[in-house]
C-alpha cells in the first residue's frame with residue numbers, strides 16, 4: 001500500500017503533461033484540492049533529497065493572462081490581482097529529475 005503522498009508522487013513522475021490538483025483529486029478519489037496542495041508542498045521537499053524536483057506551471061488569469069508567481073500558485077489563487085477576474089486557470093505540477 002502506498003501512502004497518499006507516494007501515490008501523488010508516482011502520478012507526477014509518470015505524467016506526460018503537468019497535472020492540476022483537480023485532476024489528481026479525480027484520479028485518486030480525493031475530496032479536497034487543499035489536501036493535494038499541502039501534499040505537493042511536502043513532496044517538493046522529499047523529492048529534493050532524491051535529486052528530483054517538482055516543476056510548477058504557475059496559475060494564470062484566464063482573462064488578462066496575468067501569471068501568478070510559483071510561490072502563490074501553490075495556494076491556488078482565486079482572484080486576479082491585476083484585473084480582478086475570478087477566472088483563474090489552476091496551476092499544474094509534475095516531477096522530473098533535477099538537471
Ligand SMILES: [Zn+2]
Pocket residue numbers: 061062063064065066080081082083084085
Ligand atoms: Zn487578470
